[in-house]
Amino acid sequence: MVREGKPKGFFYLDHRTVDGRLGIITDTYATPANVHDSIVYLGRLDRQRQRFGFDVAAVGLDAGYATSGIAQGLEQRRILGVTGYRRPTPPRPGMMANKAFTYEANVDGYRCPQGQLLAYATTDRAGYRHYKSDPAICKACPLRAACTSSRTAVRLITRHVWTEARERVDAHRLTPWGKRIYKRRKETVERSFADAKQLHGHRYARFRGLLAVTCQCLLAAAAQNIKKIALALAPRPMPA
Numbered sequence: 001m002v003r004e005g006k007p008k009g010f011f012y013l014d015h016r017t018v019d020g021r022l023g024i025i026t027d028t029y030a031t032p033a034n035v036h037d038s039i040v041y042l043g044r045l046d047r048q049r050q051r052f053g054f055d056v057a058a059v060g061l062d063a064g065y066a067t068s069g070i071a072q073g074l075e076q077r078r079i080l081g082v083t084g085y086r087r088p089t090p091p092r093p094g095m096m097a098n099k100a101f102t103y104e105a106n107v108d109g110y111r112c113p114q115g116q117l118l119a120y121a122t123t124d125r126a127g128y129r130h131y132k133s134d135p136a137i138c139k140a141c142p143l144r145a146a147c148t149s150s151r152t153a154v155r156l157i158t159r160h161v162w163t164e165a166r167e168r169v170d171a172h173r174l175t176p177w178g179k180r181i182y183k184r185r186k187e188t189v190e191r192s193f194a195d196a197k198q199l200h201g202h203r204y205a206r207f208r209g210l211l212a213v214t215c216q217c218l219l220a221a222a223a224q225n226i227k228k229i230a231l232a233l234a235p236r237p238m239p240a
Contacts, residue, residue, distance in 0.1 A: 060185035068162035
């Protein structure tokens with residue numbers, strides 16, 4: 001695992017789905033730590049819907065799930081998504097950020113601060129559309145030093161084919177209902193992970209191999225669920 005703010009080394013990840021009312025774990029899925037959370041999310045969501053017949057109307061996700069692929073997948077499933085904000089990677093000191101360029105949908109291109117249109121060039125295998133400037137114009141541009149360090153004087157901007165879906169999902173975070181849904185996220189699944197780490201040895205993998213780690217995750221989830229179910233079924237004291 002190599003992530004900013006995380007220890008570097010060999011790890012496993014436990015991807016959990018937790019009931020929002022009682023905190024019961026309804027799904028646990030172990031993967032190597034180099035598998036990003038967003039890769040497995042839609043598959044685990046579909047498993048919950050198929051196995052339990054959940055009619056999912058909205059989901060709240062942290063910034064790690066703020067990808068164009070998940071946004072498109074949620075819209076295809078007609079599920080409203082609310083994702084956390086992820087600050088874009090800042091450019092090198094003295095260089096111009098991508099947000100200085102304005103996307104114009106009618107011509108499918110980006111307009112630079114000097115008025116040049118970066119036209120569409122190609123689409124790569126990862127689904128990113130490439131927009132390139134005209135080097136003949138950029139060579140004489142007064143902002144060239146702050147815009148590009150390319151020897152050919154070309155500025156490149158990429159845009160995912162599902163960026164529009166990502167923008168629509170990002171807008172949900174600013175709505176009143178979106179703020180309520182996102183608040184519920186930290187009150188449920190984050191609490192489940194904290195309990196597993198503090199009381200059920202989930203800070204460390206006790207075995208080697210994905211199958212053995214999967215068994216550890218299942219046993220920890222079962223132990224936590226037993227406690228949750230016992231609390232849910234315990235008789236409540238009558239109010240005075």
